[in-house]
Amino acid sequence: MFTLSDGPYGEATPLELPAEPLAVVRFTELRLSDLGTAVDTSIAALREAFDADALVRTGPAIAIYRGDPMTLFDMELGYPVQDPPEGELLFGGCRIVPSAVPDGPALASTLTGSYEGLGPAWERLHDAMIAQGRRPAGVWVEVYHDDLQTTPAHQQRTDLFLRVAD
Incomplete structure (x- = not known):
């Protein structure tokens, strides 16, 4: 089970991300405009x-972003699983x-509400990291x-993890 699902987290909660x-x-070299199609696919x-029992899910969906989200970035979208594929x-x-x-090492925060609030939530977390004198490692985890189809937008919870440069 994904070990960081206990939150919600404060504005900039320090923690260690587990592997x-x-x-x-x-996906490689995505733009923000490509994100919806990539996520749906x-x-x-x-x-x-x-459904085919090829994988056993053990936690919520996770997206890992690397690079500059305002230009080109790489993304992995998936789930924690009992046994990763070989x-x-x-x-x-x-x-x-x-x-x-x-x-x-990372800083964590929680957004409660629509995904439209992700940009400002990431900006607050990034600003908190800089205010602490720390540097981002270029890896963002959501x-x-x-489930977007059953949870009203104002109740949706997304945890944000910003990796800190060692």
Whole structure:
């Protein structure tokens, strides 16, 4: 089970991210305008893998971003799993591959509400890190605790983890 799901977290809660095993769909050189399609495609492929019993989900959906979210960035979208795939699995036209949460020091925060609030929430967390005299490592992690189809937008919980440069 994803070990950081106990939150919610304060504005900038220091913690250590665990190297939790994941099954993900990986994207490179995305732009913000590509994000919706990438997320929809990934979630559909991963659900197909779960329905086929190829993977056993053990926690909420996770997105890991690397790079500059305002230009080009890489993203992995997936779930913690009981056993990560050995190699790649093909479902829904996507390659599902093993990965892990990028372990190490981080600051955490929680957004309660619509995904439209993610930009300002990330900005607050980044500003808090800089105010503490720390530097970001270029890795952002989002954990989505709710099903968008059944949870009203104002009640959705997303935990944010900003990796700190060692």
